[in-house]
Amino acid sequence: MYDYFKQYPHDVVFYEKWIKDRLPQSFVDAHAHFNLPEHVSNVSAEAIAGDWALESGLLMSIEDSDTYLQTLFPDQSVFRICLPWPLRDADTVANNQYIANLIQEHDVRGLFTVRPEYSRDSIEEAFVAGHFSGFKPYPYMASTTKGADVSIFDFMTHEQFKLANELKTAILLHLPRRGRLPDPDNIAEIHLILDRYPDIKLVVAHFGRSFCIEHFEKGLEKLGSDVQGLYFDTAAVLNPRVFDMAFNKLDHRRILFGTDFPIMLWHGKREWSDGQYHNLVREEFSWNRHPYPDQEKDYTFYVYEQIKTILDLLGSDEQSKQAIFKENALNVYDQR
Numbered sequence: 577m578y579d580y581f582k583q584y585p586h587d588v589v590f591y592e593k594w595i596k597d598r599l600p601q602s603f604v605d606a607h608a609h610f611n612l613p614e615h616v617s618n619v620s621a622e623a624i625a626g627d628w629a630l631e632s633g634l635l636m637s638i639e640d641s642d643t644y645l646q647t648l649f650p651d652q653s654v655f656r657i658c659l660p661w662p663l664r665d666a667d668t669v670a671n672n673q674y675i676a677n678l679i680q681e682h683d684v685r686g687l688f689t690v691r692p693e694y695s696r697d698s699i700e701e702a703f704v705a706g707h708f709s710g711f712k713p714y715p716y717m718a719s720t721t722k723g724a725d726v727s728i729f730d731f732m733t734h735e736q737f738k739l740a741n742e743l744k745t746a747i748l749l750h751l752p753r754r755g756r757l758p759d760p761d762n763i764a765e766i767h768l769i770l771d772r773y774p775d776i777k778l779v780v781a782h783f784g785r786s787f788c789i790e791h792f793e794k795g796l797e798k799l800g801s802d803v804q805g806l807y808f809d810t811a812a813v814l815n816p817r818v819f820d821m822a823f824n825k826l827d828h829r830r831i832l833f834g835t836d837f838p839i840m841l842w843h844g845k846r847e848w849s850d851g852q853y854h855n856l857v858r859e860e861f862s863w864n865r866h867p868y869p870d871q872e873k874d875y876t877f878y879v880y881e882q883i884k885t886i887l888d889l890l891g892s893d894e895q896s897k898q899a900i901f902k903e904n905a906l907n908v909y910d911q912r
């Protein structure tokens with residue numbers, strides 16, 4: 577458990593006012609990372625210090641997650657899609673095995689992290705034996721630089737995509753490249769995946785890393801009709817303009833709610849300018865620049881802000897709420 581995770585009285589007030597009765601009684605978190613300390617003991621202090629997200633949260637056991645969720649959502653039951661931590665220096669074999677154990681011992685589903693060097697046979701064996709519901713490749717497997725200009729096929733090979741296609745399973749794809757969703761090479765590779773591997777359910781994480789409206793708007797435009805073949809998850813996205821565009825332009829059956837825990841456990845929100853986002857946070861992380869020190873004590877949980885944003889935009893559209901917060905994830909990440 578992270579010591580910094582604390583609930584304040586104003587968090588309870590916020591929850592009761594904006595979330596408790598509007599969020600479905602049971603919902604799915606389709607994007608959260610689970611591991612044990614020994615799985616990431618080789619991740620260096622420099623790597624953690626160099627990435628605000630890793631400094632926020634790198635560890636989460638299923639027991640930690642139980643506590644976080646019971647604190648945050650005392651009136652809801654939360655079904656979890658469990659992802660490993662797909663970091664290059666992580667012990668991926670052990671982390672995948674931990675997810676397989678969770679699938680067996682708890683009422684959860686899980687994704688399997690592939691590394692580009694894994695053979696097709698070894699992946700298939702572990703995937704089928706572990707009853708996984710999809711793959712979770714990650715650009716870190718090709719480069720430890722965040723947003724590096726690597727190809728998707730550098731961190732998940734064509735042979736591995738072919739296997740996923742044969743298994744007719746899901747892939748939760750975190751896009752590489754500085755240009756994010758609209759990057760022409762990302763657009764071309766997404767097109768190629770949809771074209772060549774039509775039985776894969778391709779979920780683009782974080783709306784294609786579209787934390788800012790500029791990326792999302794351009795990305796949707798460039799995707800054209802390919803957008804109808806994709807799913808998107810909401811993990812870590814807070815921007816009301818991105819959600820507004822998503823709800824207006826995308827089929828609601830293709831949007832999956834996700835939190836990105838244990839990264840987004842802090843109190844705060846974001847602001848956006850010129851295609852960049854800035855985290856505003858109460859907790860004392862090394863990256864906290866304290867731009868508005870007087871306001872910090874009033875910040876509530878980031879995830880509450882995210883859920884409120886979604887609920888405000890969906891209004892009384894119960895059907896979309898059920899789809900986005902529950903049904904879509906259960907359909908996409910089906911259990912075998």
Ligand SMILES: [Zn+2]
Nearest residue numbers: 607609811836
């Ligand atoms: Zn994530």
